[in-house]
Amino acid sequence: MSTLSGYQRELSLPLILGIHEDPPWTTFMRTLVNQTYARRAFLVITLANAMASQEPAVVHVAAGRAAHEPPLDFMRIAAMGLNPYGLMRPGRVYALEEMLDHSNAAQRDQQREALNIMGIHYGRWLRISAPCFADAWMLLVREREDFSSFASSLLSSIIPHFAAALQTFVALSEQRLSSAMAHRALERSGIGQLAFDSNARVIAADPLAETLLSFLPEPGAMAGRRLQVRPHVAVALETACAELAGGPADRRRLIRLDIRDGMNMLLRPSDLNLGKFVPRPSVIGTLKIDARDISSRAVQILSELYGLSHNEASLAYGLATGESIGEAGRRLHLTSETARIYSKRVYAKTGTKGQVDLVRMVMAGLAPFA
Template identity: 55%
Template structure:
C-alpha cells in the first residue's frame, strides 16, 4: 500500500505526537474522522493491572455536523453485549454485522433498536493489543450510509501503527509510574532533587523541587531553564557546577539558596547510570526539608516491624522526635519508672543498645515513609 504525504501528516505523525496528550491521540482521532467521513468515533484504552473500579480511558470525537449531539453513552453501548471485544482478532477491521448476535433473534432486534437510537446504523470496530500491557478498541460510526472501501482500508493501514503507538504509550506509562514512586518516597521525607548540566542549567527537577524553587520563565520541560536566585548565588551555583563536573567521583559542595528560609542545596557530581541514548547531568542538587511523617502511621509501622505493643511503639516514636524517655512517657500518661521499664523492653525487642542507637535504627527504617 502506498503511503501519501497526507497520511504522514494527518495520521502517522499525530500518532507519535499524541502519545503525550491527555487523553492521548486527540488530533489523530479528529483527522481519522475527517478522512473516513465518520459521524462519531471513540477510542477505548484499557491498561493491564488497572483496578476493577478504574474507568478505562475513553476518547470520543464527533464530526462537525454532529458537534451539538450528546456524546455516546458508553455504558449503554457496553450493555448490548456485542461480539466480545476480547475475542476480536487484533488489527482486523470488523463490520457492525459481525458484532451483532444473530444466534438470538430477540437480542439482535434489541441491539439494532438501541444502536439506531444512538445514531449507529453502520460501524467499524478495530481491536489493538499491546502485548498484554494494554488493549484498545477503535470504533467508527455512521448514520446514513456505510463506510467506503477506502475508509476501511485506512483503518487497516493505521492498525499496526496504532499498535506501535499503544506499546510506546504503555512503556511511557510504566516510566511515569517509576518516577511517581521515587518522587513520592522522597517527598515523604522532605527531599527534592534537581539535575544540572555543566553550566548550571536545569535539565530536570522532581515534584518537590518544583514546589520549593522558582525557575526561569518557560515550561517545566524547557531546555535551558535556570533557578531564579540572587545574582551572587546564581554565580556560585554556576561555578560549583563547572568545578564539580571535572572533579573526582564523590565530590560535593553545599550552597545556601535562600537565607530567609534557611534553604540549602547539596551539590554533588552526578553518578547516575542511564540506559540508552541520553544527556547525562553533570551535577545533582538535593534539597532537604524538616518534615515529620504521619505519627499514627509511623507508630503502627514501628510496632509491626519490631513486635512492640502500641504503647511501646508510641514511646519509641516520640524518642525519635527528640523527646527524652521521661518526657515522652509523661505525654503518654506513664510514670518515670514505667517509662524506663518500657524503654528496656524496646531496646531488647529492637536489638539496640540505647537511646541514640534506637533513634538511628528507627530513622533508617520504614517509619519515616509511613
C-alpha cells in the same frame, strides 16, 4: 495509494504526540474522525496490568456537525450482546453487520433497534492489541451513509502503527509509575532532588523541589530553567556545577540557597546511568527539609516489627525524629518517670543501646516510608 499515504502522514504526528496527551490520542481521534467522515467515535484502552476494579480509559470524539450530540455510550453498547470485543481479531476492521448476533433473529433486531435509537446506522469497529501490554478498541459511526472503502483501508492501515504506539504508551506509563514511587518515598523523608548541567541549568526537578523552589526560564533559545535565587547564590551555584561536572565522584559542594529559611542544597557529580541516547546531567542537587511527623502508619510498622505497644512505638518514633524523652512523654500524656520506663522497654525490645542507636535503627528501616 499515494492519497492514502498522505492521509497516513497526517495521522503520524498526532499518533506520536498522543502518547503524552491526557486523555491519550484525543487529537489523533479527532483527525481520524475528520478523515473518515465519521460522525462520532470512541477509543477504549485497557491495560494488561490494570486492577480488576480499574475502569478502562475512554476517549470520546465528535465531528463538528455532531458537537451538540451526546457522546457514544460505551457501556450501553457493550451491554447489547454484540460480538464480544475480546473475540474480535486484532488488526481487522469490522462493519456494523458483523457485530450483530445473526444466530438469534430477535436478538439481532433488538440490537439494530437499540443502535438506531443511539443514531448508529453505520459503524466500523476495530481491535488493536499490544500483547502483554494493552488492548484498544475503536468505534466510528455514521448516520446517513456507510463508510467508504477508502475509510476502511485507512483504518486498516493505521492498526500496526497504533499497536506500536500503544506499546510505547504502556512502557512510558510504567516508567512514570516507577518515578512516582521513588519521588513519593523521597518526599516522605523530606528529600527533594534536582538535575543540573555544567552551567547550572536545571534539567529536571522532582515534585518536592518544584514545590520548595522558584524557577526562571532560560533566556533566549536555550533549553532548561534556572533557580530564582540571589545573584551571589546564582554565581556560587554556577561555579560549583562547573567544578563538579566530570570531576571526582567523591567531591561535594554545599550551597546556601536562603540563610533566613535555612534552605541548603548539597551538590554532587551525577553518577546516573541513563544509556547512550539520554541527556545526562552533570550534577545532582539534594534538598532536605524537616519532615518530622508522628505518623500513625510509621508507629504501626514499628509496633509490628518489634512487638511494641502503641505508646512504646509512638515514643520510639518520636525519639527517632528529634523529640526528647520529656517531649515524647508529654505528647503521649505520660509522666517523666513513665516515659523513661517506656524508653527502657523500647531499647530492650529493639535491641538498641540508647537513643542514638534507636535513631539509627528506626531511620534506616521502613517506618519513615510508611
